[in-house]
Amino acid sequence: MKFMLTFSLKPETKTRDEAIGRFKAAGGRSPKGAKLLGRWTAADFSGGFDLLESDDVRALTEFSLMWSDLMELKIVPVIEDSELGEVLNRSRR
Numbered sequence: 001m002k003f004m005l006t007f008s009l010k011p012e013t014k015t016r017d018e019a020i021g022r023f024k025a026a027g028g029r030s031p032k033g034a035k036l037l038g039r040w041t042a043a044d045f046s047g048g049f050d051l052l053e054s055d056d057v058r059a060l061t062e063f064s065l066m067w068s069d070l071m072e073l074k075i076v077p078v079i080e081d082s083e084l085g086e087v088l089n090r091s092r093r
Helices: 013-026 057-067 081-091
Strands: 002-009 035-041 047-053 071-078
Touching: 002 013, 002 057, 013 057, 047 071, 057 071
Parallel strands: none
Antiparallel strands: 002 047, 002 071, 035 047
16 A cells, blocks of 8 residues: 655754754665655755555554654655555446
8 A cells, every 4th residue: 555654844053953963874775564665855955755555554654753853744655646546436426
């Protein structure tokens, strides 16, 4: 299953610098059980999006815990348009 993680960086310079340092040290890797499919960061460094794939909610929780002290995070399940089309076609009456 795919999940969109949105993150907002806290504006304090110290927090931002700590987030940059942690990302550089760890490479932003996802934990075992969650595959990072893509990451996009806003040009103004205010936040961004991660696309993750996992069937293990514990891995997503671990990923959140790695960053939640520095950022506000939200994780929601997402569906691709091709899969959505199948659902919509089945629901037509």
